[in-house]
Amino acid sequence: MSVSYQIKSRERNGKEVERKKVLEVNNLSKRYDNFLLSDVSFALEEGRIVGMIGPNGAGKSTTMKLVLGIIKPDQGNIIFQGDNRLFDDCKAYKEKIGYVGEATDFFSKCKLSGIKNFYKSFYRTWDDHYYAMVLERLQLSETYKMEELSKGMRVKFSLCLALSHKPELLLMDEPTSGLDPLIRNDILAILRDYAKDHHASIMFSSHITEDMEKIADKLLFIYKGKIIDKRATEELTGKGIAIDVHLENLVKGGARS
Amino acid sequence: MKNLLTKYILLNKKNIMFGVLATVFYSISSFDEQRFYLVALLMCPSLLFTFVVGKMCYMEDSDATQQFLLSLPITKRDLVFEKNIVSYICIVIGMATANFMKFLADIIMKREFGWNINLIIIFIVFSILYNTIYIFLNYKYDYSKVQFTSFILVGIMVVVIKFGNDIINTIYTSGFWMFACIGIVTMALNYLVLRKTASL
Numbered sequence A: 001m002s003v004s005y006q007i008k009s010r011e012r013n014g015k016e017v018e019r020k021k022v023l024e025v026n027n028l029s030k031r032y033d034n035f036l037l038s039d040v041s042f043a044l045e046e047g048r049i050v051g052m053i054g055p056n057g058a059g060k061s062t063t064m065k066l067v068l069g070i071i072k073p074d075q076g077n078i079i080f081q082g083d084n085r086l087f088d089d090c091k092a093y094k095e096k097i098g099y100v101g102e103a104t105d106f107f108s109k110c111k112l113s114g115i116k117n118f119y120k121s122f123y124r125t126w127d128d129h130y131y132a133m134v135l136e137r138l139q140l141s142e143t144y145k146m147e148e149l150s151k152g153m154r155v156k157f158s159l160c161l162a163l164s165h166k167p168e169l170l171l172m173d174e175p176t177s178g179l180d181p182l183i184r185n186d187i188l189a190i191l192r193d194y195a196k197d198h199h200a201s202i203m204f205s206s207h208i209t210e211d212m213e214k215i216a217d218k219l220l221f222i223y224k225g226k227i228i229d230k231r232a233t234e235e236l237t238g239k240g241i242a243i244d245v246h247l248e249n250l251v252k253g254g255a256r257s
Numbered sequence B: 001m002k003n004l005l006t007k008y009i010l011l012n013k014k015n016i017m018f019g020v021l022a023t024v025f026y027s028i029s030s031f032d033e034q035r036f037y038l039v040a041l042l043m044c045p046s047l048l049f050t051f052v053v054g055k056m057c058y059m060e061d062s063d064a065t066q067q068f069l070l071s072l073p074i075t076k077r078d079l080v081f082e083k084n085i086v087s088y089i090c091i092v093i094g095m096a097t098a099n100f101m102k103f104l105a106d107i108i109m110k111r112e113f114g115w116n117i118n119l120i121i122i123f124i125v126f127s128i129l130y131n132t133i134y135i136f137l138n139y140k141y142d143y144s145k146v147q148f149t150s151f152i153l154v155g156i157m158v159v160v161i162k163f164g165n166d167i168i169n170t171i172y173t174s175g176f177w178m179f180a181c182i183g184i185v186t187m188a189l190n191y192l193v194l195r196k197t198a199s200l
Helices: A060-068 A090-094 A112-120 A128-137 A151-164 A181-198 A209-215 A233-237 A243-251 B002-011 B013-031 B034-059 B063-071 B076-108 B117-140 B143-173 B176-198
Strands: A006-010 A016-032 A035-045 A049-053 A075-080 A097-100 A169-173 A201-205 A218-223 A226-232
Touching (some): A016 A201, A035 A060, A035 A075, A035 A201, A049 A060, A060 A097, A112 A151, A128 A151, A128 A181, A151 A169, A181 A209, A209 A243, A226 A233, A233 A243, B002 B013, B002 B034, B013 B034, B034 B076, B034 B117, B034 B143, B076 B117
Parallel strands (some): A049 A201, A049 A218, A169 A201
Antiparallel strands (some): A016 A035, A016 A075
């Protein structure tokens, strides 16, 4: 099944632009003993950054893992670049995705150079020059072991890895939580540049509404396993409505989508 | 799969080295007596497995590492079977080292070459079973549960002590094909259990 995806979307400056749809998620559901993610649907377009916002336990990480294929949905489908990826080769799909998880202390006793060499062996599109450039921009050195890095540096390194194979879709699960504003700004700047330069689609979840305001083109509000609102960031910030206030209103049932 | 195997060289070099050293150390015990050769047949593959696969299971025993690995273009099935392939490599290298040292010891000590294929198959079967249970427990539960695999060793020891002579006699007097069949059945069992483990 292959479908052509071109949709019109409104830019931050108000202009309407035709963009290719990278990912379409339809009615995704997953049931756990004490949690239900139900009917999650959204679309990601090339060159755009989508922020997913919601309280703890709302289903942000579960949605990310479902899109990444780490867990299997009970129902629904995920269409990536026009193909239903649930019927496709999962490995070919994952090659086009970059992922930065919330926990970044993987292979903690190993040197960054070893982890990088291991990671890059999986991607045909790996770009050593780009990796070196991002590493330098983030002021990181490969001589460290993972456990010697601060949380901020670990996130930077994870981002460095995730971007260097030039993914068409980048998924980030609360990448900026617990980081100081300077590091957050570095990361946000890199994300913005990457989406613009590589026409990639980025989806990131965060509690920090300030970050969303800075870079997200579109917002997904999730609560108790359901998407309760989707809208362009501009729609809120243009009217002077704070994102956290809007979320609070949605949660209390006081807002209409 | 090839990429996953390079993980051992890139991230676990030191433990591979320790594993090889321990294997060589135990295989040297063959120079003493025949019964130490039996110890070497048991210990060489086990030690190598513990240092190489066991250490990798420990390194991967965190949510962060699991998610990092599963975000790569691989599946859980690849991770389980990568451990299994490396465990077979450990058995082959461990057995080869133990037997090479035994061969060398028999020549140097001018002893009659006492090499029995049935005996080797039995130890290979034991190693495969041990490794299968180890990998199964690691993926079904987590690394903290793999310590229970040691109870198998204790159980085997109890059986060997109780029926030691009978077992040795059976091994030396039975035909090769019976043991070859046991080996094939064990490998099939190993495949089925780990295929199930991968889908858990």
